[in-house]
Amino acid sequence: MNTLTVPSRQVLLTTVSSDSHTWNLVFLRLLLEEAGYQVHNLGPCVPDDLVLSSITALRPDALVVSTVNGHGRMDGARLIRRIRTEPSTRYIPAIIGGRLGIHGDAGKGISAELLDAGFDTVCDERTDPRTLPGLLLALGTRAELGKGAA
Ligand code: B12
Numbered sequence: 616m617n618t619l620t621v622p623s624r625q626v627l628l629t630t631v632s633s634d635s636h637t638w639n640l641v642f643l644r645l646l647l648e649e650a651g652y653q654v655h656n657l658g659p660c661v662p663d664d665l666v667l668s669s670i671t672a673l674r675p676d677a678l679v680v681s682t683v684n685g686h687g688r689m690d691g692a693r694l695i696r697r698i699r700t701e702p703s704t705r706y707i708p709a710i711i712g713g714r715l716g717i718h719g720d721a722g723k724g725i726s727a728e729l730l731d732a733g734f735d736t737v738c739d740e741r742t743d744p745r746t747l748p749g750l751l752l753a754l755g756t757r758a759e760l761g762k763g764a765a
Pocket of ligand 1: 642711715738
């Protein structure tokens with residue numbers, strides 16, 4: 616009998632360095648695992664250095680940053696700028712979402728800033744988390760993109 620082998624996709628799930636909220640990460644981990652992803656969850660308050668070294672060591676297909684404390688706007692921008700600067704991490708597809716600012720609705724300004732800083736996709740409070748697996752699929756992987764896959 617022929618079996619179709621779907622290559623597993625690995626996601627590195629993290630938050631930003633200032634953010635101690637945990638259940639957002641637990642929720643997204645379960646959601647992505649249900650959708651067939653293998654998830655490495657770095658937990659709360661992750662230093663930028665650890666995100667970068669984890670991308671280099673684990674070589675995930677994509678990065679998901681979840682942050683709800685309102686500092687994602689600044690911490691996320693700083694993090695993705697570093698990721699896009701380092702040759703070993705710069706091509707990883709990256710999504711950020713949650714509650715990104717301190718004034719409720721994230722608004723177009725924050726999304727534009729984070730896209731400009733280097734994220735491929737920015738989700739705000741209005742984004743249904745159930746759309747995340749589809750958003751990741753739409754991004755593809757760096758291997759598929761033929762970038763930085765060596
Ligand atoms: C529990 C909690 C805490 C706990 C966290 C304990 C823990 N171990 O997790 C404690 C007490 C530590 C805490 C601290 C703080 N908190 Co708090 N906390 C909450 C609370 C009540 C619930 C969060 C929660 O667990 N939700 C359950 C999870 C499953 O849902 P979620 O976090 O909303 O995530 C969902 C979505 O955001 C979305 N999502 C998240 N990430 C992503 C990513 C992508 C890509 C996508 C698509 C979707 C997505 O999907 C998730 C599932 O639906 C919220 C208020 C609330 N009712 O939401 C405030 C809240 C998040 N906290 C807030 C604040 C301000 C703080 C503090 C700054 C308070 C203070 N002055 O000290 C500190 C920050 C600490 C820090 N360093 O980060 C604010 C953030 C305000 C903002 N962003 O504008 C909130 C919204 C409360 C409020 N209304 O003001 N908090």
